[in-house]
Amino acid sequence: MIRQRYRIAVIGVGYWGPKLVRNFRSSPDWDLVAVCDRDERRAREVVGPRSTVEIETSVERLLARDDIDAVAIATPAQSHAALTLAAFDAGKHVVVEKPLAPTSEEAAVMIEAGTAAGLTLMVDHTYCYTPAVEYIHDIVAKGILGHVLYVDSTRINLGLVQPDVDVFWDLAPHDLAILDYALPGGLVPEHVSATGADPLGAGKACIGYATMPLANRGVAHVNVNWMSPTKIRRMVIGGSHRTLVWDDLNPHQRVAIHDRGIDLAASADVGDVNKRRDSAVSYRLGDITVPALPETEALSSMVTEFASAIREQRPPRTDGLAGLRVLSVLEAISESLAAHGQPVRPGEPDLLLNGVLS
Amino acid sequence: MIRQRYRIAVIGVGYWGPKLVRNFRSSPDWDLVAVCDRDERRAREVVGPRSTVEIETSVERLLARDDIDAVAIATPAQSHAALTLAAFDAGKHVVVEKPLAPTSEEAAVMIEAGTAAGLTLMVDHTYCYTPAVEYIHDIVAKGILGHVLYVDSTRINLGLVQPDVDVFWDLAPHDLAILDYALPGGLVPEHVSATGADPLGAGKACIGYATMPLANRGVAHVNVNWMSPTKIRRMVIGGSHRTLVWDDLNPHQRVAIHDRGIDLAASADVGDVNKRRDSAVSYRLGDITVPALPETEALSSMVTEFASAIREQRPPRTDGLAGLRVLSVLEAISESLAAHGQPVRPGEPDLLLNGVLS
Amino acid sequence: MIRQRYRIAVIGVGYWGPKLVRNFRSSPDWDLVAVCDRDERRAREVVGPRSTVEIETSVERLLARDDIDAVAIATPAQSHAALTLAAFDAGKHVVVEKPLAPTSEEAAVMIEAGTAAGLTLMVDHTYCYTPAVEYIHDIVAKGILGHVLYVDSTRINLGLVQPDVDVFWDLAPHDLAILDYALPGGLVPEHVSATGADPLGAGKACIGYATMPLANRGVAHVNVNWMSPTKIRRMVIGGSHRTLVWDDLNPHQRVAIHDRGIDLAASADVGDVNKRRDSAVSYRLGDITVPALPETEALSSMVTEFASAIREQRPPRTDGLAGLRVLSVLEAISESLAAHGQPVRPGEPDLLLNGVLS
Amino acid sequence: MIRQRYRIAVIGVGYWGPKLVRNFRSSPDWDLVAVCDRDERRAREVVGPRSTVEIETSVERLLARDDIDAVAIATPAQSHAALTLAAFDAGKHVVVEKPLAPTSEEAAVMIEAGTAAGLTLMVDHTYCYTPAVEYIHDIVAKGILGHVLYVDSTRINLGLVQPDVDVFWDLAPHDLAILDYALPGGLVPEHVSATGADPLGAGKACIGYATMPLANRGVAHVNVNWMSPTKIRRMVIGGSHRTLVWDDLNPHQRVAIHDRGIDLAASADVGDVNKRRDSAVSYRLGDITVPALPETEALSSMVTEFASAIREQRPPRTDGLAGLRVLSVLEAISESLAAHGQPVRPGEPDLLLNGVLS
Structure with missing residues (x-):
């Protein structure tokens, strides 16, 4: 055929x-x-x-x-x-x-x-077509990580100050698109809080931090930076069962699944500071697994x-809808950034398309 | 003698x-x-x-x-x-x-x-007595980094949920004390914005992010986390001349000075997105120097x-004053955290001591 | 009790x-x-x-x-x-x-x-009492690696030129003692071939390489060096099923088991060099597992x-017998080193003790 | 023009x-x-x-x-x-x-x-056209490393068992060609000693080690291996002044110059083992410099x-002469390998060409 x-x-x-x-x-x-x-x-x-x-x-x-x-x-x-x-x-x-x-x-x-x-x-x-993100999508969907408790994404580098956009619009679309694909239900945070800095006087943020709540008390954080002499592209997805670390610049070990975490029951009864040394066993230190991933472009x-x-x-x-969800969060980030970190609710894709697709 | x-x-x-x-x-x-x-x-x-x-x-x-x-x-x-x-x-x-x-x-x-x-x-x-922080203090004081444009501090680990304090009060005192010692003039930010999460329902933040402006449009960011399966203790101090990276868990290379950065003049005239490829030379890629530090406790x-x-x-x-400055920022972090990231002005140590020391 | x-x-x-x-x-x-x-x-x-x-x-x-x-x-x-x-x-x-x-x-x-x-x-x-070597001993004994095909041990550092011994006698006892404990049957190679160098004119080898055959066509190689500015303590144990990498200076990942190797059957029929690209699939790329080891001294x-x-x-x-086996190999190394790498058969511990223990 | x-x-x-x-x-x-x-x-x-x-x-x-x-x-x-x-x-x-x-x-x-x-x-x-090797050539030629005391080259990987050649002929030409270009005077060792192993019964060495003396009591060692689950391409060039480490798979830090080494004068008077702790200062721990190299293919x-x-x-x-020098050493390696490590003198390029070029 x-x-x-x-x-x-x-x-x-x-x-x-x-x-x-x-x-x-x-x-x-x-x-x-x-x-x-x-x-x-x-x-x-x-x-x-x-x-x-x-x-x-x-x-x-x-x-x-x-x-x-x-x-x-x-x-x-x-x-x-x-x-x-x-x-x-x-x-x-x-x-x-x-x-x-x-x-x-x-x-x-x-x-x-x-x-x-x-x-x-x-x-x-x-990025949604990299073997790493395809693997992340699958492992989250299968529940191997458990509930997603937190996501921490760092994308920093020595980059060009873009003429038309700030560092959020230049770099964060990658993080947000990955989250949109990897999280069950896509990226639809209730609100977004963003801070940043323009220490060079470039007229726009060259460093940015954004926090957004996820379902079930979880949180996602994105750190983007054009001024870092070291290049880091790293995302951690902490789950209730296991935690995934994706270090995109480490070809030997791009993705690792850590079977370790903290056990709340065990640590909750730590009532006496003198017992701190004894309760040090309340977190679980299991194995790390590094899956073999294909090296396709x-x-x-x-x-x-x-x-x-x-x-x-x-x-x-x-x-297009994935692109629209990412844009809604980016717009909320810009608004929060201007308001010094105040939480801003992203526009809902469904409402934007209302009347259009119905 | x-x-x-x-x-x-x-x-x-x-x-x-x-x-x-x-x-x-x-x-x-x-x-x-x-x-x-x-x-x-x-x-x-x-x-x-x-x-x-x-x-x-x-x-x-x-x-x-x-x-x-x-x-x-x-x-x-x-x-x-x-x-x-x-x-x-x-x-x-x-x-x-x-x-x-x-x-x-x-x-x-x-x-x-x-x-x-x-x-x-x-x-x-x-931490203010580690050879790394002593080196950082000196190099900042001598102006070798230039003006401090940004500080990014990450202190994450699999930690115990403390009975009495949240993750900010447990871990961030280290970062704040280091900043207080390393920054010229000590740590006296105009305001602080903090977000966090308690995805396990522990009754207190187990993950925290705080941003605070520094002098001259600079910014400091602190990321603390009790739930990370990988242990990271890393601080980046970006200066107008050079950038210092301190990776406390890398004994082979605890501190590195990167003689590289972005040159605003060169990149400001990038008016056409099609020229992006041409302006890629507008950042400077100099050498990295790793100083030999003593290994004293x-x-x-x-x-x-x-x-x-x-x-x-x-x-x-x-x-005591250093301790007081750190406490003032921690109290502001707690207040901002409760207000979902709204900027909060720390109490001024001078005012607290007024009447006391005069 | x-x-x-x-x-x-x-x-x-x-x-x-x-x-x-x-x-x-x-x-x-x-x-x-x-x-x-x-x-x-x-x-x-x-x-x-x-x-x-x-x-x-x-x-x-x-x-x-x-x-x-x-x-x-x-x-x-x-x-x-x-x-x-x-x-x-x-x-x-x-x-x-x-x-x-x-x-x-x-x-x-x-x-x-x-x-x-x-x-x-x-x-x-x-070293035989480190958690890593205890783990290695167990995993070899249980056959999880399969047959041991090769061992590659690197122990290099900036060290002192010892007054009484050369680099083999200073550092290689560690490698040999580990091999003696980890290999089934202990370390009793048929012969040893050693080369070295004294580039500073110290009067003794400051750099040394020793090769010794293991059972079933396997091989062990030891590389010791007093003149390396980087400190490496790394042992690779290649098995017919899996390969273990022990990097003693990487606390995040001291031991890793690689479920990958080459499959002879698949690669043997590569008769035409032009097919090289096609036969690239003849090695197996499985997962890596990093076991959680205790951090005991x-x-x-x-x-x-x-x-x-x-x-x-x-x-x-x-x-004492373990100590004796290590000494026999060290003596053979010295003899081979003097003879520019000629294979030398170590003295047999049993013969040395004959008449003594019987 | x-x-x-x-x-x-x-x-x-x-x-x-x-x-x-x-x-x-x-x-x-x-x-x-x-x-x-x-x-x-x-x-x-x-x-x-x-x-x-x-x-x-x-x-x-x-x-x-x-x-x-x-x-x-x-x-x-x-x-x-x-x-x-x-x-x-x-x-x-x-x-x-x-x-x-x-x-x-x-x-x-x-x-x-x-x-x-x-x-x-x-x-x-x-490899002689990589920015790293060009840099190495220059820095050796300028005497920045001092005399070359030792070279240690590791080129290991999970590779295909080649149908026509053993691991030395497959991989070592790279190391030898680099040495030939980087060493003043090219690669003309007096003799070569090689050992290896064929633990899979492939009919040819799949693991190889070669040692060859350099001028002034120096030494070069080459380690090639088709059976390593981890990929390493690392060359260390130890000089009397400084040591260069080239880690070709570390794009963040491909080449590093270590300004550290051992000082024979200081350590030679260590006559009493009890003084070992005191003489620990006899090696010099200077800075490490990581030069910025272009990323050209x-x-x-x-x-x-x-x-x-x-x-x-x-x-x-x-x-062609460079190619001929590399071949002469490879042929000596093969001969030594067959003789279990006995030193073999490579054919002299000048003699081979005699009558031809004159």
């Missing part, structure tokens, strides 16, 4: 576009037909020599072609909604670089348009999922 | 007391005369066999002895003030396990009493400093 | 003696009666102030006392045999710092004397074992 | 060929004209869709083309000499995957042919060097 190869064009070859070009090009599910960017020379450079992949410098011309089934949009966020709506008008499926849009309102309109046109809308939450799985979702006429793993 | 050996007694041999016993015993500055605890058998066990160190079960009897110059108090925090005042009444110098007292009011009274009696009051902020330096302060009739490195 | 406390004296308080003093002192199985060293001041310093442990400066006087059941000998190796024989003459049990003796001949005489006197002779192969277990062996009138875990 | 782009073809697309294809393709110095492999489908797959790079299935046809300046040979070692000679006959420059040839005799013939034809012969000792630098050597009509960094 031969699977159909869909024909794709990549729009925008700034930072992310070339990665999409490489992955669509080498995927058995896709035929990369064209690359589109106003900067023709840059586009040609990305495609490389001795290639018959076509270069387009006009989106209109590109979308007017009938030898293209889908487009991947890797332009600045401000242009995502307009390009997506034009692509749907032209009958093309769409995958969009994160964030889905600059506002949840625009995201809602994009979702509506895709639904109305019967075309696939996907957001490239790349996330973007390769992402482009496969895009093709599968089109073929099977089902929502992709990271559909 | 022979230095005078002061005669000391340790009060309380729960968790911390035995460590004090061991260090006073082996110090050339001290003669450990007696150990005092209501539990005579425990005290005898701590002193060990074939020893002539005396055991006292009554504080009154202990303080009435005239062969003792000073006492080290390692009892629950609730008793610190009463024991300290009694010791000052009996003419003994005092060092107290952290926290100095359960409230800043009591701490202020203790400071006043010591000043009035002309006796030394010291709080055992042990902090408590050993602490007991030496206690003797030196008495001998030289000067305030010790971690005097 | 109250266990008998044996009365012990420690002879020699150079580098190792003080550690023995501390452990015998705090052991419930032992009563430390006296410490013996020609340097009375040093002995008194080690015992510490306010102690009634007695100081002896004469071994003869010490051994003549009838309030001592056993002695721990921590003097230079040259004196081990004479002191041990004198102690047996005086009816005392003996534990000796490693190496048991400077030669296997002297070791054989010591073993014989202990057997004849009906007294316990133990060698302090400290090895010397504490060692002194307990010494008491138990005396009480139960059985050979201790590291008896 | 525009540099000339040379036209290249890659011969053989097994494991290494595709990496060469990718790097020649993206190099501004090269125009990848054709890929040659008997397996046309595989070649087409490597080139990818929508490409005009040509596929050749006959080496004869390929070499007969006049639009090709050079070839990169990535076929099994047995074919290297024949293909190289044919390429020289056709007037093409040649770069060959390591090892240069299966025997030093063939290598000598290849060198002669290249010299006679006035064409470039290069061996792809890839080695193969990209390699193809650049190939073009530069052709353009400048000079020997490339890793020329």
Whole structure:
């Protein structure tokens, strides 16, 4: 049985576009037909020599072609909604670089348009396609960790001060998208509290901390930072049974399951400080297990999922709604940050889409 | 020249007391005369066999002895003030396990009493006597890091749920005491914002996050957690010139100075997202230096400093005021935690002591 | 039931003696009666102030006392045999710092004397009492690793050039004693091949490599080095089923069991180099398990074992024969080293003891 | 100024060929004209869709083309000499995957042919083009480490049992090529001693250890292993002034310079074992420096060097002679391994080439 190869064009070859070009090009599910960017020379450079992949410098011309089934949009966020709506008008499926849009309102309109046109809308939450996050999703879903008590996510690095967005909008979409995929029920916190700092006077937060309650008294915390000389991408998911540590920059041991924790019953009767030494046994120190994970490239799985979702006429793993939930939390973070940490309730995706999808 | 050996007694041999016993015993500055605890058998066990160190079960009897110059108090925090005042009444110098007292009011009274009696009051902020923190203090004071832009402190572990205090009061005194010693001017933040969680229903926060602004738009963040299966004690001090990373559990490389950072001038003119790839050079990647630090035990330096302060009739490195500043921030953290992260202004040590020390 | 406390004296308080003093002192199985060293001041310093442990400066006087059941000998190796024989003459049990003796001949005489006197002779192969090595011994004995295919042991550090011995005699006794305890049947290699270097002109090898075949085509390799700026204490035990990695300086993960290896059947049919990419699946990548190990001090277990062996009138875990086997291999290493790596057959412990124990 | 782009073809697309294809393709110095492999489908797959790079299935046809300046040979070692000679006959420059040839005799013939034809012969000792090895070469050459006292190289992994070669011939060429480039004067040891094991009965060594003396009483040791579940690529270069540690799998800290070592003068007067504790200061514990290294791909630098050597009509960094020196040591290793570790003197490159190059 031969699977159909869909024909794709990549729009925008700034930072992310070339990665999409490489992955669509080498995927058995896709035929990369064209690359589109106003900067023709840059586009040609990305495609490389001795290639018959076509270069387009006009989106209109590109979308007017009938030898293209889908487009991947890797332009600045401000242009995502307009390009997506034009692509749907032209009958093309769409995958969009994160964030889905600059506002949840625009995201809602994009979702509506895709639904109305019967075309696939996907957001490239790349991390949700890494073997580590796929493993995390499964192990949480199977209850192996127990209830999720806390999530602590650190994503710090020496990064560029972005011209258009602060550190939350640059980095936290990754953490939030992962949480949205990994947590049962998705990411719909009751409120969000965020603080940050701009110690360089860049005009926007370069360091950010956000806390949001999870179900059952749990908590999630996200720490993002553009100014760290050490690069850390680490997420801890503490469960009532076991705790998972994901250290994305440690290839020898990306994910570890710690069968250890504290036993409240045992420690609750510690009434006398002098007994502290005796009650030191009240936490459980079990084994650590490091699962063998495949070393597949996330973007390769992402482009496969895009093709599968089109073929099977089902929502992709990271559909427009996932993108919308992430945007709602980001907007609440911005509002709380401006109010010095006061809790802010995110907009509810269902309400945004009300009247639209019903 | 022979230095005078002061005669000391340790009060309380729960968790911390035995460590004090061991260090006073082996110090050339001290003669450990007696150990005092209501539990005579425990005290005898701590002193060990074939020893002539005396055991006292009554504080009154202990303080009435005239062969003792000073006492080290390692009892629950609730008793610190009463024991300290009694010791000052009996003419003994005092060092107290952290926290100095359960409230800043009591701490202020203790400071006043010591000043009035002309006796030394010291709080055992042990970390301030580690070679790493001494190095950090020096390098910050010399300006080698430049201005402090941010501090990020993580102190997480599988810990016991304490009967009397939450995770902030158990663990954060360490971070705050270190900041108080390392930052020029001590720790006097304008306000503090704290969030936390009690996912086990222990009746108190087991996970905590606190943010506080520093001078010049800087920020300090403290993350404490009793429920982490991995033990992390890590502090990052980001400066305008260099950044210091202190990883206390890595004996091979406890402290590292990173000569790297972001250069705002270079990145500010990034006006076009498509130029992102080009501006990737706007951060500076210099060398890392790992200084050779001595491997001395902090408590050993602490007991030496206690003797030196008495001998030289000067305030010790971690005097009562340092303890008071830490308590003021802790009280503000508790208040903010109860108010879901709302910023709270710590009480000013100067005001607390007003009328007292003037 | 109250266990008998044996009365012990420690002879020699150079580098190792003080550690023995501390452990015998705090052991419930032992009563430390006296410490013996020609340097009375040093002995008194080690015992510490306010102690009634007695100081002896004469071994003869010490051994003549009838309030001592056993002695721990921590003097230079040259004196081990004479002191041990004198102690047996005086009816005392003996534990000796490693190496048991400077030669296997002297070791054989010591073993014989202990057997004849009906007294316990133990060698302090400290590592055999660490939780890690106890775990390794058990897991090898239970067959969880399968057959032992290879052992790779690295013990490198910035060390002192010893006045009396080369790096093999200083460091390799640890590796060999561990192998002797961990391998089924003990360490009795058919031959040993050793190379080394003295790049500083110290007059003895400061860097050493030794290879010795194990049963069933296996191999053990030991790498010792006094000149390494990084400290490594790492042993890998590759088995036909699983491989164990022991990294003694990583407290977070001292021992890890890797359920991975190569499958010969699968890789044997790789006849064409162009197929290399396809046969990359012929090794098995299973999970890693990190067992929770207790954090007990090895010397504490060692002194307990010494008491138990005396009480139960059985050979201790590291008896004289274990010490003799290690010495036989060390002597072969020295001989091979002088002959630039030529294989040398170690003396057989059974032959050395022939006539003696029969 | 525009540099000339040379036209290249890659011969053989097994494991290494595709990496060469990718790097020649993206190099501004090269125009990848054709890929040659008997397996046309595989070649087409490597080139990818929508490409005009040509596929050749006959080496004869390929070499007969006049639009090709050079070839990169990535076929099994047995074919290297024949293909190289044919390429020289056709007037093409040649770069060959390591090892240069299966025997030093063939290598000598290849060198002669290249010299006679006035064409470039290069061996792809890839590691010599990594930023780490370039840094190592420079720092050794500048004398910053002092004299090289020892080199310890570990290259272990879970690898495939190769059909044609043992673990030394598979892995050690990397270590030897690095040594050849990094050591002043290249790798010309007086003798080599090698041991190994074949615990699986694979018919060839799967574990290997080789020791070889360096100038001035120094030593180099190489440890290669196909059966290690953990992957280690680590080289330590101990110098009389400083020691360099290269941990290739640690991207945060690939190279570290340790300013520490032992001071013989200080430790030589340790005549009394009881003084051991006092002489512990005789080694120097200075700082560690971690240089910032670029993250460029080695193969990209390699193809650049190939073009530069052709353009400048000079020997490339890793020329045929470098390949020949590595082969001479490998042949001595094989001979010593068969003789159970007996020292074997490598053939001298100068003698092999005698009559040839003169």
